[in-house]
Every structure is written in C-alpha cells, then in structure tokens.
Amino acid sequence: MLLLVYILILIRVTKQLSLPSDPTYFAGVVEFPNLEGSDRQHTALASEGYRAILESDQTNDLDIIVFPEYVLNNRETATFVPDPNDRMSPCISPDYEMFLVELSCAARSRKIYVVLNLKEKELCGPAYGNGSNTYNACPETGVRYFNTNVVLDREGRIISRYRKTHLWRHEYYKNEVLKQTDISYFDTDFGVTFGHFICFDMLFYEPAMQLVHEKNITDIIYPTYWFSELPFLTAVQLQEGWAFANNVNLLAADGSDPSGKTTGSGIYAGRAGRLAAGIFEEPTTRLITARVPKRRPGQPAYELPTVVQPIFQPQLISQRSTKLATFRDYNVDIFSSELLDIDFMNVSKTICHHDFCCDFNVQRNVIGFSSDHAAYRYRLAAYWGNETTFIRVDRSEQAVCALFACLDKELYSCGYTFPSTRQVANQLYFNSIKIRGSFATASRRLIMPSTLDGMMMPLSVAQYKWTETELSRETRVELELIQPKNDLLTFGIWANYFTKIPTLHNLDHMQPYRNQPQSSGTSNTSNANINDGSNTTPSVNNSTSTASAITSLCSLMAFCLMLQF
Ligand SMILES: *[C@@H]1O[C@H](CO)[C@@H](O)[C@H](O)[C@H]1NC(C)=O
Ligand SMILES: *[C@@H]1O[C@H](CO)[C@@H](O)[C@H](O)[C@H]1NC(C)=O
Ligand SMILES: *[C@@H]1O[C@H](CO)[C@@H](O)[C@H](O)[C@H]1NC(C)=O
Ligand SMILES: *[C@@H]1O[C@H](CO)[C@@H](O)[C@H](O)[C@H]1NC(C)=O
Ligand SMILES: *[C@@H]1O[C@H](CO)[C@@H](O)[C@H](O)[C@H]1NC(C)=O
Numbered sequence: 001m002l003l004l005v006y007i008l009i010l011i012r013v014t015k016q017l018s019l020p021s022d023p024t025y026f027a028g029v030v031e032f033p034n035l036e037g038s039d040r041q042h043t044a045l046a047s048e049g050y051r052a053i054l055e056s057d058q059t060n061d062l063d064i065i066v067f068p069e070y071v072l073n074n075r076e077t078a079t080f081v082p083d084p085n086d087r088m089s090p091c092i093s094p095d096y097e098m099f100l101v102e103l104s105c106a107a108r109s110r111k112i113y114v115v116l117n118l119k120e121k122e123l124c125g126p127a128y129g130n131g132s133n134t135y136n137a138c139p140e141t142g143v144r145y146f147n148t149n150v151v152l153d154r155e156g157r158i159i160s161r162y163r164k165t166h167l168w169r170h171e172y173y174k175n176e177v178l179k180q181t182d183i184s185y186f187d188t189d190f191g192v193t194f195g196h197f198i199c200f201d202m203l204f205y206e207p208a209m210q211l212v213h214e215k216n217i218t219d220i221i222y223p224t225y226w227f228s229e230l231p232f233l234t235a236v237q238l239q240e241g242w243a244f245a246n247n248v249n250l251l252a253a254d255g256s257d258p259s260g261k262t263t264g265s266g267i268y269a270g271r272a273g274r275l276a277a278g279i280f281e282e283p284t285t286r287l288i289t290a291r292v293p294k295r296r297p298g299q300p301a302y303e304l305p306t307v308v309q310p311i312f313q314p315q316l317i318s319q320r321s322t323k324l325a326t327f328r329d330y331n332v333d334i335f336s337s338e339l340l341d342i343d344f345m346n347v348s349k350t351i352c353h354h355d356f357c358c359d360f361n362v363q364r365n366v367i368g369f370s371s372d373h374a375a376y377r378y379r380l381a382a383y384w385g386n387e388t389t390f391i392r393v394d395r396s397e398q399a400v401c402a403l404f405a406c407l408d409k410e411l412y413s414c415g416y417t418f419p420s421t422r423q424v425a426n427q428l429y430f431n432s433i434k435i436r437g438s439f440a441t442a443s444r445r446l447i448m449p450s451t452l453d454g455m456m457m458p459l460s461v462a463q464y465k466w467t468e469t470e471l472s473r474e475t476r477v478e479l480e481l482i483q484p485k486n487d488l489l490t491f492g493i494w495a496n497y498f499t500k501i502p503t504l505h506n507l508d509h510m511q512p513y514r515n516q517p518q519s520s521g522t523s524n525t526s527n528a529n530i531n532d533g534s535n536t537t538p539s540v541n542n543s544t545s546t547a548s549a550i551t552s553l554c555s556l557m558a559f560c561l562m563l564q565f
Pocket of ligand 1: 126129130
C-alpha cells in the first residue's frame, strides 16, 4: 500500500521527458483568442494566459508546445530577439520585453520546448550594421519589425528564430521581409529536428517546401492566424491536407476568432492522418495534445492505436458548424464546372479545363425528402492554370479536380454555407465517390486531398483512399470515398504548382526589381518608403505614396482594419 502511494507520488511529481530512443514524443498546440484591451494590457493578459497553460497540470509531460501567430504582442510591445546562435536565455538576461522574460522562465520552470510567435523589433541604423538584409531600407526611426517565431528550449534559451516570408495583405505596411528567406530548424533532446514557418507561408515553396525537400525535415511547427476560405482552404482542411501530401508530422496552432474567420488547430501525422484537431464556434483557449510517432528512416513506423470508426447511420439532419465566418474562393468562377441534378443518384462524368481532365463517379442513396429544409447543390469541377490567386492576396498556379457544395444552381452560390437560421437536410447521402486526374510532373508541386464536411472538418484518412501512380510525365491521382458520408462540402484533389509569377501587392518595396535601398529622407514617389499609419514619424511623401493611399482607403472600410496587422 505504501509502495503504491509512493509510486503514485512519483508519477505525479516526476516529469516524463521523452528520450531519443522513444518511439513517440508528446506535443501540444494551443488555440488562443485575440484578447481585448490596450496594446500593453493585451500583451500582459496574453502572456498571463500562456503562462497559466504552461503551468497547468495538462502540460506535465509535454515535450513541446506551440502557440499561435499574432495573439501575443503588438508593435507597442514588440521585443528584441537575440541571435539564436548566442543561446541566450531572457530568463537570465532580462533585456527583452517582459512577456518574453516571463515565458522564458516558465519554459525553464516547466522544462518544455516552447514555440512563440511574436512581433519582433530590430535596430537597423548605421550604428547597428544596418540590421538585417530586408527589401525595405531602414526607416528613419531606426527600428524595423518582423513577424517572428521564437523557440525556447527546456532551459528557456532562445535556440531558433524564423521571420515570416509571405506576409498577408496589409501586414506589408507593418513588417519587413528578408531578401534571403529564413530556413529555420532546430534539434531537440528527444531526437527530433523541427522546421518552422508561419500562416500564409504554407501555400508557398520557400521556405515550407524547402524544409521538407531540401532539409529532409519530417516534423513541422506552424503558428498561424488563418482566415478560412471555402471550398478548399479552411484551417484544419489545409493543415491536414498539407501534412498528408508531404507525409510529415505537423503541429499547427491557430488564433481563435471564429466570427473573424480564424480557428482550427491540430496535430497531424502525415498519411496516418490527424492525431487530434479542433475547429471551434466560439473564441476558445484550448490545449490540444497528442503522442506523435517519430519518423526515423530505416526503422519501422510506430503503430498508432487503432481508432474505432463509428458505424455509418444515414442522417437527414446532421450537426453543422455555422458560426465560423469564411471567405469565398472566387477562383471557382473560372473553373470548368457542371451542376449536378438536385436528386442525382449515379453520375459518371469527365470534366475538362482545356487539356486537363478529371473523371468523376459519384453515387448517392436516398435518406428522405423534406420540403421545409434547404439542401446543398453540388458541382463537379476541373481547373488547371495560372489565373487563380490564394485568397486574392497572391497569384497562384493550381490544378483541381473536385466536387463542392453550392447554395443553389448558380455558380456564384458555391463557396458559401447556409446560415444558422436555415434548416438543412441531407436528402441523400454519398455512397461512393471516385475522382481521378493526371497531374503533370514538376519539381515544384504539392498534390493534396481537400475534403470537408458540415462541421468544417476534413474527412478522416480512414474514410478515403488516396492512390498516386507515377507515369513518365505525370502523376495519376485517384481519390476515393470508401465509407458512406451524410454531409459533404468539398471532396477533391487540390494541387499547388507554386507559381513563380510575382505578386507586387501594390507596394513598391516588394517589387523584386526595385531592391536598391533608398537613403532615408530622400523623396522619391516611385520608390516610396512604406509607412505604417500608426508611425509617428511623418512619411516624407505621404500624399503620393501608394501605401498611404491604400491605408487611408482601408480606414474607410471596417473589414480592412481587421486585416491590418
Ligand atoms: C550601411 O548602409 C550604409 C548606407 O547604405 C553603407 O554606407 C554602410 O556601408 C552600411 N554598413 C554596413 C556595416 O553594411
Ligand atoms: C535528404 O535526403 C536525400 C535522399 O535520401 C539525400 O540525398 C540528401 O543528402 C538529404 N539531405 C540532407 C540535407 O540531409
Ligand atoms: C452507375 O452508372 C454506371 C454507368 O453510368 C453503371 O455502370 C453503374 O452500375 C451504376 N451504379 C449504380 C450503383 O447504379
Ligand atoms: C500562364 O499559363 C499560360 C498557359 O500555360 C502561359 O502561356 C502563360 O505564359 C502563363 N502566364 C505567365 C504570366 O506565366
Ligand atoms: C526615383 O527613383 C527612380 C528609380 O530609382 C529614378 O529613375 C527617378 O529618377 C527618381 N526620381 C527622383 C525624383 O529622384
């Protein structure tokens, strides 16, 4: 009895660190809301919230924890970040913003690797060797800002730093981009090397795909503040699809503001699917944890515990998520698509966009008809080309074979869901779906499954079969639904060909051919310094610079403000 008590106490107080020889490590990702308050209050509260999570019982055996993008600090509380090569611990040398010192001490106290995303500041005047090599010259203030991931080790030391490469819309006014993309990765004492990047970076080749293809990184850390878009780019759908396509582990932590389109975090094990993931209807603070199988070449894959699949039941009314706001993908308007009959049961079709063709076989069975309920219409679509964008921010080259939901027969009604006020019924369920396409071989290419149900979650890997066959100049991909499904919003193959066509974002400093830094104080309209609206130093050519024109235009539009971070 005494022995038992002793063992129990031992279990309670001894932290079980994973060893390099263990087949798994224990990871956590945190979904965290964007708190209210003044800039300083906001940061103090967020830091307090992070610390409460780090010091809770839930983190006892965690090896690594990841927090989301954007929600921790802001320009007012931007912090310097030491060079990771210096192995500096802010807990020992508190020369940084208070929150970073506190979180460094919390990491050390709890012996957990902690990944933070924060607003970093850097001095860039001549006295500081001009700072980093960015597209923009050093502003007159002598301070520049980055959207940065910082990794603390179990001693609270900063061991890795990554500065975001693909900024989102008006973020270009606030943050700098390095001319030489950061490729950041770090080793851990449990034998896993992690690479990391941020949010929108997931849709681009540099550095996300470089980590996987060139550095052979198998475990990726991903703080994000994602704006979900229907039908292909909602948060968990993209995270799971990206991890599946690359067959890597992915730890994704998202901000939480569902009415602002942001929520969806998870831990994914590549082709083995998600280990744990959630997308929420209300702002949520949630730690999601999982034991992640290590990927060691030459060693057998760790057997994940089998998940018992629920037995399929046809359901006229199924639960659906209605509080997550979403963007609409306007690319679908230029896809070749065909509307299916409202009560179709068996369809075999080939849809072509120019020379690119997709084969579809779809079968449904009747559940019941109800005249007072709305029902989704479905379209089959094919597209291959470079006239698409990623959420209307950057150009893209995509190839898509997909079935997706629409509110009615009009193409412009696709990419929306019925509001909570409408009762929606599954008058038929999907019995089987087969989609096939041939995707031209390319060195820069990622082909992923893109699936989504009414709860804004992708289908689990047990529900579909994915087959890739390499032919001489193309890869034949087949996606097959292998379990019946009541509700579907998206079921398709979505390929990213990582276009090299540049996007200028209407901002001079991002134009690749305009990389001669201007000495500060010189007025030149065609080479305008990008000045943030909140900057107290007046821009030298405020009245004419594109950036300030857009800033003032944006201040007229409430939705723009939301995007300006
Ligand atoms: C910093 O920039 C100035 C102006 O472009 C240049 O003259 C100087 O050599 C640079 N200093 C360093 C250390 O690169
Ligand atoms: C990555 O793996 C490939 C193939 O196994 C190998 O040729 C290459 O040297 C590796 N690269 C690194 C950076 O380890
Ligand atoms: C569906 O139609 C195809 C041909 O159009 C046919 O071969 C197949 O047997 C049909 N399947 C069912 C379940 O009716
Ligand atoms: C887009 O693709 C078309 C067709 O392959 C090609 O002719 C065109 O040059 C591409 N556009 C750009 C800007 O690369
Ligand atoms: C502004 O910069 C452009 C490109 O560097 C140059 O061609 C132009 O002469 C400059 N204009 C002024 C007014 O300095």
